[in-house]
Amino acid sequence: MTRRGAAGLAALAVLLIAWPTLIGNGQLFFWDTAVIAVLFATSVNLLFGSAGIPSFGQAAFYGVGAYAVAKVAAHSWPVPAALVLALVVGGVVAFVTSLITWRATGLTFAMLTLAIAQALYTLAEKLSWLGGYNGIPGVSAPNLWGINFSDATSLWYLNVVWVALGLLAFWRIRRSPFGHTLNAVRQDPVRAAFLGVNVRAYRAVAFTLAGCGAGLAGGLFAYSNQIVSPDNLYWTESATPIIMLLLGGINYFWGPAVGALLLSALLNYLNQVTTSYLLYIGILMLVVLLVLPEGVLSIPTVVRDFRHRRHRRGGPGRRSLGSVMGLAHAPPDTTPAPLPGGEPGMAGRP
Amino acid sequence: MIILATGLTDGMLIFLVASGLTLVLGVMRVVNFSHGGFFMIGAYLAYELMRGHVQPVWLFVLLVLAASAATAAIGLVSERILFRRLYRLPEVTSLLGTYALLLILEGAAQLIWGRNPVTQPEPSGLVHAFSIAGAQVPRYDILVVAAGVLTAVGLQVLIKGTELGRQLTAVAEDRYMAGLLGVNVNWVFAATFAIGIFLAGLGGALAGPTLSMVPDIAVTFILQAFAVVIIGGFGSIIGSLIAALALGLLHAFLVNKAPSLADFSLYMLMAAVLVVRPQGLLGSRQLGENL
Amino acid sequence: MNVPAPTAVEVRHVVKRFGGNIALDDVELTVTAGQVHAVIGPNGAGKSTLFATIAGEHRPDRGTVHVAGRDVTRLSAHRRVKAGVARAFQVARVFGEMTVEENVTVAVVAAHNTSRVFWRAAGLRRAHEPVIAALEQMGLADLRSRQAQALSQGDRKRLEIAMALVLEPKILLLDEPTAGMSPEETASTVALVHDLWASTELTVLLTEHDMQVVFDLAQQLTVLDRGHVLCTGDPATIRERQDVKDIYLGAAG
Numbered sequence: 026m027t028r029r030g031a032a033g034l035a036a037l038a039v040l041l042i043a044w045p046t047l048i049g050n051g052q053l054f055f056w057d058t059a060v061i062a063v064l065f066a067t068s069v070n071l072l073f074g075s076a077g078i079p080s081f082g083q084a085a086f087y088g089v090g091a092y093a094v095a096k097v098a099a100h101s102w103p104v105p106a107a108l109v110l111a112l113v114v115g116g117v118v119a120f121v122t123s124l125i126t127w128r129a130t131g132l133t134f135a136m137l138t139l140a141i142a143q144a145l146y147t148l149a150e151k152l153s154w155l156g157g158y159n160g161i162p163g164v165s166a167p168n169l170w171g172i173n174f175s176d177a178t179s180l181w182y183l184n185v186v187w188v189a190l191g192l193l194a195f196w197r198i199r200r201s202p203f204g205h206t207l208n209a210v211r212q213d214p215v216r217a218a219f220l221g222v223n224v225r226a227y228r229a230v231a232f233t234l235a236g237c238g239a240g241l242a243g244g245l246f247a248y249s250n251q252i253v254s255p256d257n258l259y260w261t262e263s264a265t266p267i268i269m270l271l272l273g274g275i276n277y278f279w280g281p282a283v284g285a286l287l288l289s290a291l292l293n294y295l296n297q298v299t300t301s302y303l304l305y306i307g308i309l310m311l312v313v314l315l316v317l318p319e320g321v322l323s324i325p326t327v328v329r330d331f332r333h334r335r336h337r338r339g340g341p342g343r344r345s346l347g348s349v350m351g352l353a354h355a356p357p358d359t360t361p362a363p364l365p366g367g368e369p370g371m372a373g374r375p
Numbered sequence: 376m377i378i379l380a381t382g383l384t385d386g387m388l389i390f391l392v393a394s395g396l397t398l399v400l401g402v403m404r405v406v407n408f409s410h411g412g413f414f415m416i417g418a419y420l421a422y423e424l425m426r427g428h429v430q431p432v433w434l435f436v437l438l439v440l441a442a443s444a445a446t447a448a449i450g451l452v453s454e455r456i457l458f459r460r461l462y463r464l465p466e467v468t469s470l471l472g473t474y475a476l477l478l479i480l481e482g483a484a485q486l487i488w489g490r491n492p493v494t495q496p497e498p499s500g501l502v503h504a505f506s507i508a509g510a511q512v513p514r515y516d517i518l519v520v521a522a523g524v525l526t527a528v529g530l531q532v533l534i535k536g537t538e539l540g541r542q543l544t545a546v547a548e549d550r551y552m553a554g555l556l557g558v559n560v561n562w563v564f565a566a567t568f569a570i571g572i573f574l575a576g577l578g579g580a581l582a583g584p585t586l587s588m589v590p591d592i593a594v595t596f597i598l599q600a601f602a603v604v605i606i607g608g609f610g611s612i613i614g615s616l617i618a619a620l621a622l623g624l625l626h627a628f629l630v631n632k633a634p635s636l637a638d639f640s641l642y643m644l645m646a647a648v649l650v651v652r653p654q655g656l657l658g659s660r661q662l663g664e665n666l
Numbered sequence: 667m668n669v670p671a672p673t674a675v676e677v678r679h680v681v682k683r684f685g686g687n688i689a690l691d692d693v694e695l696t697v698t699a700g701q702v703h704a705v706i707g708p709n710g711a712g713k714s715t716l717f718a719t720i721a722g723e724h725r726p727d728r729g730t731v732h733v734a735g736r737d738v739t740r741l742s743a744h745r746r747v748k749a750g751v752a753r754a755f756q757v758a759r760v761f762g763e764m765t766v767e768e769n770v771t772v773a774v775v776a777a778h779n780t781s782r783v784f785w786r787a788a789g790l791r792r793a794h795e796p797v798i799a800a801l802e803q804m805g806l807a808d809l810r811s812r813q814a815q816a817l818s819q820g821d822r823k824r825l826e827i828a829m830a831l832v833l834e835p836k837i838l839l840l841d842e843p844t845a846g847m848s849p850e851e852t853a854s855t856v857a858l859v860h861d862l863w864a865s866t867e868l869t870v871l872l873t874e875h876d877m878q879v880v881f882d883l884a885q886q887l888t889v890l891d892r893g894h895v896l897c898t899g900d901p902a903t904i905r906e907r908q909d910v911k912d913i914y915l916g917a918a919g
Contacts, residue, residue: 079470125646125650126650128650128653129649129650129653130653132406132470132601132605133605133649133653133654133655135470136598136601136602136605136645137645137649139598140598140602140641140642140645141642143598143642144639144642147638147639147642148639151635151638197784197785197786197787198784198785200787200790201783201784201785201786201787201789201790202775202780202781202782202783202784202787202789202790202793203781203782203783203784204784205768205771205772205775205781205790206772206775206776206781208761208763208764209761209764209772212761212762212763212764213759213760213761213762215759216755216759216760216761217772217776218742218743218744218747219721219743219744219747219752219753219759220744220747220772220773220776220777220829220833221744221747221748221776221777221833222744222776222781223744224744227781230782230784234784260594260598264474264478267471271471299486300485300486300490301482301483301485301486302482303478303479303481303482303485304478304479304481304482304483304485304486305482306478306482307475307476307477307478307479307480307481307482308475308479310471310474310475310478311457311472311475311476311479314468314471314472314475315460315472318468
């Protein structure tokens with residue numbers, strides 16, 4: 026870690042510790058949801074940004090984690106145990122999903138993930154064991170080692186600690202040989218396969234890890250929100266982290282985090298001034314997609330390049346959310362390439 | 376019998392939506408998530424024209440067509456503004472961009488018509504039910520099924536039998552080559568999109584009397600439509616028809632025999648087909664397939 | 667087993683159809699270990715399909731493929747890599763957004779089986795030395811920080827070969843290695859393949875349209891025509907055969 030990086034993190038840590046004093050207990054609930062969103066969005070970016078996996082149903086694992094905590098909180102499970110359970114449950118459900126979608130790619134895969142999440146949503150509405158339509162209220166974290174979590178400040182620290190752990194985990198994953206290989210799989214799965222990489226298995230592992238992160242975020246949400254309901258599994262809950270990635274920039278590790286903070290603030294504001302935040306979120310998403318496809322964190326790069334008016338070294342430049350998914354048939358502005366050798370077996374291969 | 380009738384009706388509605396989706400997907404290679412939004416707009420526009428009053432059949436049909444045309448017009452505008460920029464981009468970008476459009480459409484509908492359900496009754500003369508084989512079959516269903524059959528036949532005729540259809544097929548196969556051969560690709564795209572959105576609006580306007588209208592029907596129907604398109608197989612209109620009818624029938628069957636499972640009918644169908652055959656019933660490859 | 671199998675690749679009675687089209691019709695091919703073996707034939711003869719079948723991209727409808735004595739017919743692409751097959755594509759496939767160094771790292775990490783480690787970065791650091799060694803072997807060391815998509819076609823092919831060699835394959839499949847190259851690049855590629863063949867026990871199976879390259883490099887030649895094997899033998903003999911000349915002239919006419 027660089028000296029600047031370490032100093033930055035230290036400053037951030039101080040800020041986070043002092044935060045309750047700085048802004049007052051009343052505001053903390055918003056910030057709780059914001060940091061949980063940071064974790065959730067970062068976990069989703071393991072899929073979109075690193076692995077190139079278009080999952081539109083991550084709320085499934087988020088919701089499953091939330092429900093897991095809600096159920097065991099009623100039995101006064103200690104908080105760390107409950108959160109680990111949420112993480113594990115999220116991972117298990119994600120793993121099962123990856124088995125169901127094993128052979129699917131692209132749009133089929135995206136639709137299957139969406140459908141599975143909606144199926145779980147429907148299930149949650151129907152099962153009385155899960156509280157049915159109304160969900161499970163009254164989720165509260167039992168005291169731990171003398172800490173009383175009904176105090177907003179303590180709850181804040183709980184969230185910060187676990188989100189930090191989660192982010193650390195995803196940071197390490199991204200920097201690991203596995204993360205590097207995932208990146209390769211995203212760019213050219215065929216090439217990766219012919220280097221000996223079992224592409225489907227790697228995607229399944231990535232999917233499971235992301236599910237763990239989502240589950241943990243859901244578990245934290247349960248304690249903070251104190252109510253868990255089927256809405257936590259609805260498709261809008263899956264859409265939110267995706268918009269956060271788009272907003273912040275998927276190329277950057279901190280992209281989802283920045284996007285999460287920005288969008289949370291925006292949603293908070295919008296909910297106060299209008300009944301239909303969907304409209305404005307949609308417009309925002311379009312603007313970002315068309316104008317700043319690499320997200321907010323790319324602004325410095327865009328400005329710098331505009332100033333120097335040079336082509337960045339490396340040809341077509343860096344990637345946007347849409348172009349990286351490893352699903353593209355052709356890069357932008359090219360015509361379909363002639364089939365090598367004219368052999369029928371090559372049809373459809375990029 | 377009631378199962379058959381309801382199943383066919385629901386299936387036909389989904390088919391109407393799915394057919395437009397398949398068309399746009401196949402010819403333009405754009406994954407149009409907002410298609411469900413146009414379905415919803417069609418429903419609401421029809422409602423706006425009829426304001427919840429019972430209409431005579433001929434007027435009803437006229438207004439439905441008017442609503443569909445209006446929806447198609449909105450579609451053309453969005454084609455010009457948004458979709459033109461998405462054509463050369465990979466499928467997933469268009470997925471996200473059209474998703475944003477869906478949010479916009481649903482949001483706008485929420486603002487204009489509110490979130491509370493509204494209803495539009497069937498036209499007079501089709502309100503009650505026939506008695507067929509001992510079961511009560513709603514007369515309105517006949518209209519819907521007829522519309523679906525007409526659409527299926529009409530599309531086949533269009534694609535196989537007309538000049539436009541030939542151009543559509545050419546562009547779907549290879550838009551670059553088609554352009555070289557003199558086809559005005561932009562125009563074909565606009566026409567395809569207009570037809571596709573018209574069908575979505577038609578589906579919505581016809582669906583009005585069968586459901587309780589809230590903006591969120593945009594999403595319920597898009598999920599079903601997409602699922603049907605994928606289950607039926609990429610680019611196959613007949614495939615979508617089969618899948619849509621299968622879905623409608625399965626759902627009706629479950630509502631009758633095992634109601635608690637009925638809401639899962641879509642997922643069951645998806646699992647049954649897509650896990651085993653990811654390219655769908657009549658499809659040859661998955662969309663966005665790599666390895 | 668350290669004793670190299672006498673045959674590196676055996677293709678027996680392979681049939682491959684696409685729709686109604688028979689791409690490979692009862693194809694037999696034996697590649698002797700340690701040799702450079704070329705497959706030639708007019709367009710549409712089935713060369714790419716044959717390569718794809720050996721590499722594991724396609725499963726033959728009938729017949730078997732053996733690599734280094736082992737039946738790999740049922741193995742998927744990534745398993746065949748583990749069985750000793752490495753492949754370079756006609757249009758070089760590299761990871762465009764990554765630097766040259768990062769590209770080779772992917773190969774090293776995959777070959778050493780550390781790619782499954784997701785909890786720490788140590789494997790990537792340990793890969794550094796083998797990566798540099800591989801780059802130097804291929805003369806790519808000063809390009810190591812260049813983004814792969816900015817490389818020339820020739821350099822991309824060298825990068826691909828560098829990655830393939832990292833896998834320590836028994837057999838290297840080269841699909842038109844000099845396609846689209848300038849005469850200088852062609853010459854250096856030929857020299858490269860020649861050196862590889864001379865200095866290692868590597869078996870090379872290549873397909874080419876450039877006959878000069880074929881005759882410079884190959885000890886054995888197989889001629890394919892419309893999915894059939896026409897003949898196999900040493901280049902000098904093959905080039906004199908009338909039936910070989912005919913299929914080329916016939917295809918051109």
